Amino acid sequence: MPTAITGVILCGGQATRMGGNDKGLLLLQGKPLYQHVAERLQPQVTHIILSANRNLEQYRQSYPTFADSFTGFAGPLAGLLTGLQNSQTEWAAFVPCDVPFLPADLIERLWAARQDAFIAYAHDGVRAHPTLCLLHRSMITPLMQFLQQGDRKLMLFFEQNGAQAVYFRDRIQAFQNINTPADLHHLSLLDKI
Numbered sequence: 232m233p234t235a236i237t238g239v240i241l242c243g244g245q246a247t248r249m250g251g252n253d254k255g256l257l258l259l260q261g262k263p264l265y266q267h268v269a270e271r272l273q274p275q276v277t278h279i280i281l282s283a284n285r286n287l288e289q290y291r292q293s294y295p296t297f298a299d300s301f302t303g304f305a306g307p308l309a310g311l312l313t314g315l316q317n318s319q320t321e322w323a324a325f326v327p328c329d330v331p332f333l334p335a336d337l338i339e340r341l342w343a344a345r346q347d348a349f350i351a352y353a354h355d356g357v358r359a360h361p362t363l364c365l366l367h368r369s370m371i372t373p374l375m376q377f378l379q380q381g382d383r384k385l386m387l388f389f390e391q392n393g394a395q396a397v398y399f400r401d402r403i404q405a406f407q408n409i410n411t412p413a414d415l416h417h418l419s420l421l422d423k424i
């Protein structure tokens with residue numbers, strides 16, 4: 232592992248499937264979703280920052296929070312750019328605010344399996360989870376160019392930049408995410424995975 236990795240929680244989406252409610256602030260078992268994610272991430276990184284586009288003051292009560300530099304809800308890639316631009320370390324690890332049971336060994340395994348790639352992302356054996364990823368600071372310029380061209384597809388950017396998929400076939404349950412009120416209800420009935 233490098234000596235320092237910034238952990239970035241992506242909280243900046245529009246959450247249309249959740250009726251527009253800010254997903255990171257939704258309560259799961261009485262605690263905001265982003266706090267569940269932060270607790271899982273904290274032991275794996277040097278420090279945590281947040282990327283958000285709404286309710287910035289509320290998020291800032293917990294962690295340094297940055298609005299997207301590329302405006303207009305451009306999607307998760309805009310969050311990756313914001314995170315890298317505000318990271319004080321060469322490498323940053325990204326996770327979405329809606330995966331409360333993310334693997335406790337996520338970053339260690341992404342790092343170990345990344346080989347020479349500047350991007351490594353999680354794959355559960357069935358689906359890719361590109362918002363759970365590790366990126367090197369050298370991706371700032373290509374990311375800006377990609378967004379300026381009007382491109383928004385995360386996997387396209389990753390494929391064009393030699394991203395390494397890292398498999399977590401043993402931890403498929405840990406990638407359950409929350410997109411809808413029904414997902415929130417379902418996960419609220421589970422104990423920690």
Ligand SMILES: Nc1nc2c(ncn2[C@@H]2O[C@H](COP(=O)(O)OP(=O)(O)OP(=O)(O)O)[C@@H](O)[C@H]2O)c(=O)[nH]1
Nearest residue numbers: 242243244245246247248304305306307310327328
């Ligand atoms: N910083 C930032 N994060 C984003 C943006 N769009 C999505 N995200 C985050 O990326 C992760 C995956 O987002 P999605 O669930 O696909 O999109 P969403 O906008 O949150 O939700 P839907 O509108 O229902 O698709 C979540 O953690 C979002 O908060 C954005 O424009 N900026």
